[in-house]
Amino acid sequence: MDxxxxxxxxxVKSERYSRxxxxxxxxxxxxxxxxxxxxxxxxxxxxxxxxxxxxxQRRSTVCYLALGTLLIxxxxxxxxxxxxxxxxxxxxxxGSEPEADAGLEATAAPAEDEPQPGAQMDxxxxxxxxxxxxxxxxxxxxxSDYDDPRRSAGSVEDTNLANRIFDDFKKVEMNPWTDIHYVxxxxxxxxxxxxxxxxxxVFEPTGYLAYSATGKVQGKLVYGNxxxxxxxxxxxxxxxxxxxxxxxxxAGQISFAEQVDNAAxxxxxxxxxxxxxxxxxxxxxTALYGHVHLGSGDPYTPGFPSFNHTQFPPTKSSxxxxxxxxxxxxKMASALLQGIGGPESDASSGFKGGLPGTYRLGGxxxxxxxxxxxxxxxxxxxxxxxxxxxxxxxxxVVLGAQRDAWGRGYAKATVGTSVxxxxxxxxxxxxxxxxxxxxxxxxxASWSAGEYGSVGATEWLEAYMSSIDKRVVTYISLDGVVxxxxxxxxxxxPLLYSLLENxxxxxxxxxxxxxxxxxxxxxxxxxxxxxxxxxxAYPFLAFSxxxxxxxxxxxxxxxxxxxxxxxxxxxxxxxxxxxxxxxETAALAARFAGQMALRLVHDRLLRLDVSGYxxxxxxxxxxxxxxxxxxxxxxxxxxxNPTWLNRARGSFQRAASSxxxxxxxxxxxxxEVCRILNGRIMNVxxxxxxxxxxxxxxPFRHLLLGRGPHTLASIAETTDMEQLHTQLALATWNLQGCxxxxxxxxxxxxxxx
Numbered sequence: 001m002d003x004x005x006x007x008x009x010x011x012v013k014s015e016r017y018s019r020x021x022x023x024x025x026x027x028x029x030x031x032x033x034x035x036x037x038x039x040x041x042x043x044x045x046x047x048x049x050x051x052x053x054x055x056x057q058r059r060s061t062v063c064y065l066a067l068g069t070l071l072i073x074x075x076x077x078x079x080x081x082x083x084x085x086x087x088x089x090x091x092x093x094x095g096s097e098p099e100a101d102a103g104l105e106a107t108a109a110p111a112e113d114e115p116q117p118g119a120q121m122d123x124x125x126x127x128x129x130x131x132x133x134x135x136x137x138x139x140x141x142x143x144s145d146y147d148d149p150r151r152s153a154g155s156v157e158d159t160n161l162a163n164r165i166f167d168d169f170k171k172v173e174m175n176p177w178t179d180i181h182y183v184x185x186x187x188x189x190x191x192x193x194x195x196x197x198x199x200x201x202v203f204e205p206t207g208y209l210a211y212s213a214t215g216k217v218q219g220k221l222v223y224g225n226x227x228x229x230x231x232x233x234x235x236x237x238x239x240x241x242x243x244x245x246x247x248x249x250x251a252g253q254i255s256f257a258e259q260v261d262n263a264a265x266x267x268x269x270x271x272x273x274x275x276x277x278x279x280x281x282x283x284x285x286t287a288l289y290g291h292v293h294l295g296s297g298d299p300y301t302p303g304f305p306s307f308n309h310t311q312f313p314p315t316k317s318s319x320x321x322x323x324x325x326x327x328x329x330x331k332m333a334s335a336l337l338q339g340i341g342g343p344e345s346d347a348s349s350g351f352k353g354g355l356p357g358t359y360r361l362g363g364x365x366x367x368x369x370x371x372x373x374x375x376x377x378x379x380x381x382x383x384x385x386x387x388x389x390x391x392x393x394x395x396x397v398v399l400g401a402q403r404d405a406w407g408r409g410y411a412k413a414t415v416g417t418s419v420x421x422x423x424x425x426x427x428x429x430x431x432x433x434x435x436x437x438x439x440x441x442x443x444x445a446s447w448s449a450g451e452y453g454s455v456g457a458t459e460w461l462e463a464y465m466s467s468i469d470k471r472v473v474t475y476i477s478l479d480g481v482v483x484x485x486x487x488x489x490x491x492x493x494p495l496l497y498s499l500l501e502n503x504x505x506x507x508x509x510x511x512x513x514x515x516x517x518x519x520x521x522x523x524x525x526x527x528x529x530x531x532x533x534x535x536x537a538y539p540f541l542a543f544s545x546x547x548x549x550x551x552x553x554x555x556x557x558x559x560x561x562x563x564x565x566x567x568x569x570x571x572x573x574x575x576x577x578x579x580x581x582x583x584e585t586a587a588l589a590a591r592f593a594g595q596m597a598l599r600l601v602h603d604r605l606l607r608l609d610v611s612g613y614x615x616x617x618x619x620x621x622x623x624x625x626x627x628x629x630x631x632x633x634x635x636x637x638x639x640x641n642p643t644w645l646n647r648a649r650g651s652f653q654r655a656a657s658s659x660x661x662x663x664x665x666x667x668x669x670x671x672e673v674c675r676i677l678n679g680r681i682m683n684v685x686x687x688x689x690x691x692x693x694x695x696x697x698x699p700f701r702h703l704l705l706g707r708g709p710h711t712l713a714s715i716a717e718t719t720d721m722e723q724l725h726t727q728l729a730l731a732t733w734n735l736q737g738c739x740x741x742x743x744x745x746x747x748x749x750x751x752x753x
Contacts, residue, residue: 120437121434121437121602130427130595130598131591133429133430134426134594135587136581136584138587139419139586142422143583145418146161146403147571148408149408150407151403152404152405152451153378153380153449153452154183154379154449158403158448159381161417161446162403162446162448165417165420166178169385172385172425172428172432173432176383179381179382179383180308180382181380182307182308182377182380183298183301183306183377183380183452183455184298184300184376184378185378185449185452185455186211186373187374188374189373194208194373195368196328196368196369196370197367198336203332205328205329207288207329208289208326208371209260209292209327210290211291211292211293211320211452212260212292212371213323213324213371216324216369217269217324217368217369218366219244219268219270220245220364220365221246221366222240222242222248222340222342223248223342223351223359223360223362226254226259227260227262228262232263234349234351238361240342240363242263242266243267244267245269245362246269246367246369247263247271248274248337249263249272250278251273251274251276251279251280252275252276252280255532255533256273256290256325257293257294257321257533258533259273259292260294261319261321264321264323268323270324270325270369271323271324271326272326272328272367273326273328274288274327274329274333275562276333276353276354276355277355278353279353280562282562284329284330286329286566286568287329287566287567288566289565289566292321292325293321294319296454296538297455297458298455298458298459300315300316301462303695317696318697318698326369330355334357338357339365340362341360341365342361342362378449381448382445382448382456382457385424385443386441386443389440389601390437390438391671392678393441394441395441395471395678397440397474397476397600397601399444400444400445400457401413401417401419401445401447401477402416402449402479403447403448406451406566406567407566407567407569407570408567410571411480411483411563412479412564415582415589416481419590420478422587423444423593423594423597424444427442438602439601440601441601450479450536454539458543461540465544468544469546469686470682472540473547473606474496474547474548474549474596476548476550476596477535477550478589478593479536480561481552482586483554483555483560484553484554484555484556485555485577485581486517487553487556487557488504488514488518488551488552489527489529490529490549490552491530491531491537491549492547493547493548494613494615495608495610495612495613495684496609498612499596499608500528500549501515501524502607503596503599504523507591509584509588531550533700533707536550539700541685542705543695543699543701544686545685545686545687545689545701549596551589553585553588553589604674605668606678606682610659610660611656613704616704617652617653617704620713623712623713624642624645624715625642625646627715627717628640628642631721637721640728645735648739652742655740658744659677676744680743680744683742684742687738688703688705690731692730698710709727710731710734711731714727715728
């Protein structure tokens with residue numbers, strides 16, 4: 001090359017040469033153009049010292065010029081060839097590096113046959129892989145591994161379980177982490193047992209109700225059936241005094257906390273709750289356990305997390321009862337009913353239970369109740385693992401299960417924890433080995449202190465609300481997913497009804513799909529239940545505004561698993577309820593939860609139906625509308641027009657229609673378009689939380705599904721006209737604000753809704 005350059009330079013210096021440039025041609029290539037000066041040009045503007053060569057040398061000059069052109073072409077070709085050859089050599093050298101660098105090469109340039117991060121597997125292949133991995137055998141082994149005799153919240157056994165779950169998540173490379181809280185739990189005092197005294201009978205029950213008020217009270221014993229508002233109204237119509245009485249109630253229909261709250265509202269001094277033989281078919285000396293906090297989380301840090309050394313002023317949840325409450329056995333209740341006295345209950349009232357003897361209403365004999373429970377500080381561990389999304393990793397679907405229980409807690413804790421573990425393993429394997437690429441992230445959560453009112457889960461929500469409230473797409477509860485076999489019930493946000501129906505059709509057992517199990521027709525009436533306050537998914541929905549779902553496989557003609565909250569919740573009893581097919585039913589439940597979760601992380605557009613709230617909202621607004629019209633016509637209410645609320649309902653429904661219309665008319669292959677639409681969809685549930693109430697006083701802020709004076713249900717029932725006027729205005733704007741949040745651009749607000 002040096003010789004070529006030297007010859008070329010010598011030639012140029014010796015030739016009559018003015019300039020050459022690279023000129024673009026029409027075909028896009030660049031060509032060398034040589035321009036020679038003629039005599040006229042030189043005389044006009046050339047250098048004075050330059051003289052043209054003699055005419056006799058013209059032929060030789062042409063030859064030199066041709067040779068020079070050829071040399072330029074050859075030089076360019078050789079330079080290009082050598083440069084290209086060096087590049088190929090360098091690439092071959094990188095490929096021959098030692099194996100220690102192979103991982104870096106794989107990361108930088110994935111193999112052609114490896115799925116790309118954004119590649120989406122066909123949905124049929126996703127469900128097939130999930131079904132293949134979630135087998136009865138796999139679930140059976142995990143159920144055996146996690147079946148511990150003791151697992152009370154904050155105990156050594158509970159912490160050991162948390163560590164085992166952490167290790168299982170780590171084995172499948174889910175980058176696990178632990179969330180630690182220091183909470184106050186209430187337990188019986190080992191030195192001073194709780195007592196119930198009735199005449200000569202003195203009982204010391206082993207069961208108890210956490211977060212009961214403590215102390216000793218005495219009052220007239222009154223039998224109040226389930227303690228529902230309609231039950232207490234029957235007593236008042238019978239002229240049975242409730243103030244300062246001790247209400248004897250049978251468990252069921254509503255939560256313990258609601259029973260105690262209803263009794264306290266009527267002025268009762270204490271509450272005794274027992275399992276009646278008509279509702280619970282087990283031994284009469286079986287003890288009941290539960291809690292009576294009308295809320296969730298640590299009731300001594302309402303609205304904020306229970307971290308260690310957190311400097312918050314001492315406060316209590318408004319949901320803590322102010323009267324003592326205690327569970328007793330059916331045998332103890334039978335003794336109380338035999339001596340209760342008072343008028344006999346009507347057969348039509350539904351007060352008659354399954355215990356021997358006559359069910360009388362009482363009101364004449366005194367009973368004494370002494371509750372000596374104590375508060376204890378406990379360290380609890382929530383354990384998490386994550387499978388990160390490949391497109392939108394900052395959007396999460398959370399699957400969670402509590403692992404603590406009063407006793408063995410087989411159906412309540414062991415099954416849910418086992419389903420959680422097997423789902424985590426199955427999806428991790430699908431990603432690592434089968435090429436599944438979820439768009440969004442999947443978070444697997446193991447909660448502690450669930451028996452005390454979803455304490456672990458609620459503390460996590462309170463701690464990280466600002467980070468997760470608008471990023472968690474859905475929460476799927478795995479608690480109690482197997483209570484029997486042959487039937488199915490669920491509770492969910494209306495946004496998830498459509499996804500539930502499609503999943504019921506897609507998940508099949510040996511008897512057919514879950515949809516067929518429920519008879520195909522009228523599935524919603526047969527399957528869906530209102531989400532109760534003691535549902536583990538309720539804090540996510542009503543406190544955090546996250547679309548949530550819980551579901552349960554149950555035995556036909558039953559509503560629940562009777563051994564919940566007792567020491568009898570073990571493998572043998574659940575085996576009887578499932579025809580000894582626990583592993584098979586647990587695998588079916590795992591596939592059901594897995595298909596819901598994977599559908600939400602697989603599709604570009606979120607499977608949340610914004611029209612799902614239309615019927616719920618119309619019904620709630622109609623109740624308020626009728627109530628206000630009645631009050632206005634009777635003269636009790638003035639200056640209030642329910643049309644305001646009805647207009648907000650119309651805005652909500654038009655906003656939902658605008659989302660559906662934009663979905664139909666948009667290019668869903670455009671990632672940015674889908675992300676904008678998904679953001680509008682995710683706004684719905686969160687925007688239904690009332691911004692006008694305090695999470696300390698009213699934690700369940702959901703306008704339609706929450707609890708408190710701000711809800712449409714409460715507005716339709718209140719007798720306080722001033723409160724009705726205020727709450728109606730706030731609810732109207734809450735609903736209108738939700739409609740506004742569903743519209744894409746602020747300049748479309750008036751035009752769209």
